[in-house]
């Protein structure tokens with residue numbers, strides 16, 4: 272689904288109790304893994320090659336995610352290089368109480384296309 276600002280909704284998932292840290296807060300690593308998946312979903316539309324994540328840059332956790340919130344990851348293709356694709360991922364939480372959607376986390380994720388020998392290869 273493409274949103275009015277041109278980003279694509281790549282992932283929508285519920286934050287579950289199993290995704291919390293020892294304090295009961297949603298674990299940042301869980302959020303990063305959802306963002307990584309969202310970037311892969313976006314990059315996968317641009318190449319059929321095998322993709323790995325080489326970098327996550329500029330990640331900022333603006334607001335917390337709570338158990339029961341729906342996490343929505345919006346993606347925008349920022350750069351298509353020779354062997355890499357950089358995706359900007361905006362994670363929003365749709366609050367379990369009230370349904371308000373708030374921006375919680377963002378970052379830039381770069382994925383590299385690999386050949387059968389695991390060397391970078393042109394994405395197209």
Ligand SMILES: CC(C)(COP(=O)(O)OP(=O)(O)OC[C@H]1O[C@@H](n2cnc3c(N)ncnc32)[C@H](O)[C@@H]1OP(=O)(O)O)[C@@H](O)C(=O)NCCC(=O)NCCS
Pocket residue numbers: 323324325326351352353354355356381383385389390391
């Ligand atoms: C991905 C990997 C093969 C890249 O190797 P490399 O020697 O850095 O390759 P290159 O220098 O040729 O760079 C390949 C592309 O990645 C980009 N890149 C490399 N390091 C980067 C970084 N830190 N940030 C952003 N882009 C980067 C390069 O700009 C290049 O893109 P381009 O061809 O579009 O310009 C290697 O780093 C690797 O295998 N990393 C592990 C990946 C992985 O397992 N990820 C999952 C973690 S569990």
